[in-house]
Amino acid sequence: MATVTRVTKIIHHSAIDPSSIFTSCFRNSLVFVCYLVLVLSSNISPSFGLFDENRGSDLYPEILRDEVVARLHQLGGVSDGDGYLERTFMSPAAVRAGNLIREWMEDAGLRTWVDSLGNVHGRVEGRNASAEALLMGSHLDTVVDAGKFDGSLGIISVLAALKVLNINGKLGELSRPVEVIAFSDEEGVRFQSTFLGSAAVAGILPVSALKITDKSDLTIQDALKKNSIEITEENLLHLKYDPKSVWGYVEIHIEQGPVLEWVGFPLAVVKGIAGQTRLKVTFTVDLRTIDDMGREAVVYEFSNRMYQICDKRSVSCTIDRKHDADAVICDSELSSKLKSATYIGLKRMTGAAIQDEIPVVMSGAGHDAMALSHLTKVGMLFVRCRGGISHSPEEHVLDDDVWASGLAILAFIETQM
Numbered sequence: 214m215a216t217v218t219r220v221t222k223i224i225h226h227s228a229i230d231p232s233s234i235f236t237s238c239f240r241n242s243l244v245f246v247c248y249l250v251l252v253l254s255s256n257i258s259p260s261f262g263l264f265d266e267n268r269g270s271d272l273y274p275e276i277l278r279d280e281v282v283a284r285l286h287q288l289g290g291v292s293d294g295d296g297y298l299e300r301t302f303m304s305p306a307a308v309r310a311g312n313l314i315r316e317w318m319e320d321a322g323l324r325t326w327v328d329s330l331g332n333v334h335g336r337v338e339g340r341n342a343s344a345e346a347l348l349m350g351s352h353l354d355t356v357v358d359a360g361k362f363d364g365s366l367g368i369i370s371v372l373a374a375l376k377v378l379n380i381n382g383k384l385g386e387l388s389r390p391v392e393v394i395a396f397s398d399e400e401g402v403r404f405q406s407t408f409l410g411s412a413a414v415a416g417i418l419p420v421s422a423l424k425i426t427d428k429s430d431l432t433i434q435d436a437l438k439k440n441s442i443e444i445t446e447e448n449l450l451h452l453k454y455d456p457k458s459v460w461g462y463v464e465i466h467i468e469q470g471p472v473l474e475w476v477g478f479p480l481a482v483v484k485g486i487a488g489q490t491r492l493k494v495t496f497t498v499d500l501r502t503i504d505d506m507g508r509e510a511v512v513y514e515f516s517n518r519m520y521q522i523c524d525k526r527s528v529s530c531t532i533d534r535k536h537d538a539d540a541v542i543c544d545s546e547l548s549s550k551l552k553s554a555t556y557i558g559l560k561r562m563t564g565a566a567i568q569d570e571i572p573v574v575m576s577g578a579g580h581d582a583m584a585l586s587h588l589t590k591v592g593m594l595f596v597r598c599r600g601g602i603s604h605s606p607e608e609h610v611l612d613d614d615v616w617a618s619g620l621a622i623l624a625f626i627e628t629q630m
């Protein structure tokens with residue numbers, strides 16, 4: 214009997230206590246996150262039917278689902294920790310993970326290299342090597358005691374889609390170069406500085422960053438040197454891509470929030486990424502909004518009040534601005550292409566037209582796309598994750614949702630033929 218699986222797990226709003234989801238979603242996070250969500254379509258009632266795996270030959274379950282899931286688990290086992298997942302910038306496990314990803318890039322027919330900030334690149338030129346390139350990717354580093362999907366899914370599923378094209382002899386037909394980048398640092402665990410890898414590619418990493426030290430007083434430059442990568446101020450500047458050589462950046466990422474489970478949909482197009490300011494008083498305050506001016510106003514008001522309270526109590530108090538990132542609005546052209554691709558991917562998977570609007574959501578968490586937005590237009594696709602939980606071993610994505618994301622990415626890349 215053919216295996217028949219339901220594409221979506223339908224969860225009604227009433228079946229979920231939103232507060233419990235928010236608690237579990239961020240229970241491992243020290244910061245309070247204002248998770249702003251915008252679901253443009255308020256009336257999503259999933260109508261996916263059952264599908265038959267033997268239905269068509271354009272579904273590639275063995276590559277887009279089974280191999281991706283196997284690779285997610287394999288990469289999830291590449292850890293500096295014993296019994297838990299931890300890969301920080303240029304750690305032994307991060308280097309091993311980079312090598313493994315490089316093998317998978319080559320398996321997908323890509324030419325590969327590692328740049329002087331430890332980012333792993335895989336590229337195919339297609340028919341016109343001088344055309345603006347489509348960049349895709351996510352981060353290979355993790356938090357401490359991480360899940361297997363954060364970052365990794367965005368790298369592995371894109372490589373799977375390219376592998377399908379390679380097997381079908383279609384990689385050479387791409388109208389523009391496609392480059393996958395596995396960024397060396399997004400989480401900022403080791404050097405307390407996020408987006409090191411993507412910021413270098415976007416040209417917004419200051420040369421002073423090379424001297425930032427970790428707990429054992431090693432600088433970023435030292436960490437790279439230990440792995441035979443010489444980074445100088447000059448070659449850091451050379452890492453910046455010429456904006457004229459880049460068409461756009463697309464990132465696939467787990468949602469890290471509960472909306473897709475609420476609406477019973479496997480994928481969503483991301484409308485934008487909330488800006489963020491992190492203040493350190495004696496506790497950390499983390500503010501995230503899509504409205505940068507609003508966030509500034511809150512920061513100003515909050516700081517004033519804090520100083521007043523400290524004055525009244527005659528205690529000295531300092532407020533450090535630890536982290537600032539402006540909101541990013543995703544490009545409307547890329548978003549609409551991702552929306553159509555999601556539609557096509559899900560239609561292939563279910564064998565029926567999708568009646569519902571593809572959800573459009575905001576991202577409360579930062580992503581490499583934030584750094585890349587300084588270089589080029591960006592678009593993002595979110596994949597449903599169980600309970601909205603991330604940064605935890607509990608992080609989970611259904612195998613069929615992994616497959617759905619692969620089919621959507623494949624359909625998106627096919628628009629570049």
Ligand SMILES: [Zn+2]
Pocket residue numbers: 352363364399466580
């Ligand atoms: Zn991530």
